[in-house]
Amino acid sequence: MGSDFKAIPLIDISPLVEKIDDPAMAGDEGLLDVVWMLDDACREAGFFYVVIKGHGISESLMTEVRDVTRKFFQLPREEKLKIKMTPQSGYRGYQRVGENVTKGKPDMHEAIDCYTPIEPGRYGDLAKPMEGSNLWPDYPSNFDALLENYISLLRDLSRKIMRGIALALGAPLDSFEGGVAGDAFWVLRLIGYPVSDDIPQEERTDIGCGAHTDYGLLTLVNQDDDICALEVRNQSGEWIYAKPVPGTFVCNIGDMLKVWSNGIYQPTLHRVVNNSPRYRVSVAFFYESNFDAAVEPVEFCREKTGGVAKYEKVVYGEHLVQKVLTNFVM
C-alpha cells in the first residue's frame, strides 16, 4: 500500500540468482529470506536496491554502459539528430531536452528510447505506432553490441527477480511467465540530465523528469555514482532520495504488477531533479508484460483483498502505446 518509509531497502539477492531455477530450492532458507525482503520492500516503498553482491552483473559493465551513454550525449546536436525519434521510427531513437513531457510539463532530460523490435503486423493494429527496430548511433562504435549484451543480461536478471516477487505474493513461481510475461516486452531508456545552467533560460524548468509511475512490471535503474537526483514519494508526500549506491540497481515496480496483484503491490511515484553542478546519466531498463497480455487481477490476489477486482483489465501494449503517443512534443 505504500507507507511513510524514510529509506529504500538494500537486498542481496544471491540466493535468488543462484537457486531460483533449481527445482530443489523450495524451502531454502536463504531464498526465503530474500523473498520476505522483496515482499516487505514491495509493500512499503515499492522500491529496493539489488546490491552488487548477488545480482551477477559486473560493476565495470554497469559503468561502461553509462560511459557510452555520456559519450553519445556529448556529441554535437547534428550528430545526435541522426538517430532522431519520430513516429516513423516507431518512437525509437533520440529525443532532445524538453521533448518528453510529463503531466503537461517538458522534462529537462535528453534520451534514447529503445524497445523490443516489432515486425510489421506482429500484433495487428495494437502495436502499429511502435513497429520497427532500434536506431543505434555509429559512435561510440561498440554501442549496439554493448547494449544488446546488457539487455540480455538484464532480461535474465529481471525474470529471476519476478520469480522472487511471485513467491513474495504467495503465487506460483512461474506466474509471470507464459501468457503474462513469458515473452516479456523490454524497454531501455538511456537518459542524460543536463546541468540547469546549460539549458537556455526560456526552455528551462526545474524538473529532470516529472512525477510518474512506470508502466510495466519491474524497472532496474543504473544511475551515476556521484549525483543524488532520483526522488521517491512516500505516503506523507515527502520525497525520499534513492541516493546512488555504487554497483546497485535501483528497482521499482510498475503499473502492471498493481493490476495483476489487485493492489497488494503498488507502484510508487518518483521523479528526477538534477540540482547538482554535473551532468547526470542513468540507464533505465523496463521489464514488462507480453505486449499483447491482457492483465487483470488474479483470483488468489482478489481473494486476499476482499474478493473484488479493484482494477479493470489492461492490455499492456495499449497502455504503453497510449503513454508513448502522449509523452512527446515533436
Ligand SMILES: N=C(N)NCCCC[C@H](N)C(=O)O
Ligand atoms: N517507460 C517509462 N516508465 N518511461 C518513463 C518516462 C516517464 C515520463 C513520461 N513522460 C510519462 O509521463 O510517463
Ligand SMILES: O=C(O)CCC(=O)C(=O)O
Ligand atoms: O533517471 C532516473 O533515475 C529514473 C528515470 C525514470 O524514472 C524513468 O525513466 O522512468
Ligand SMILES: [Fe+2]
Ligand atoms: Fe520511472
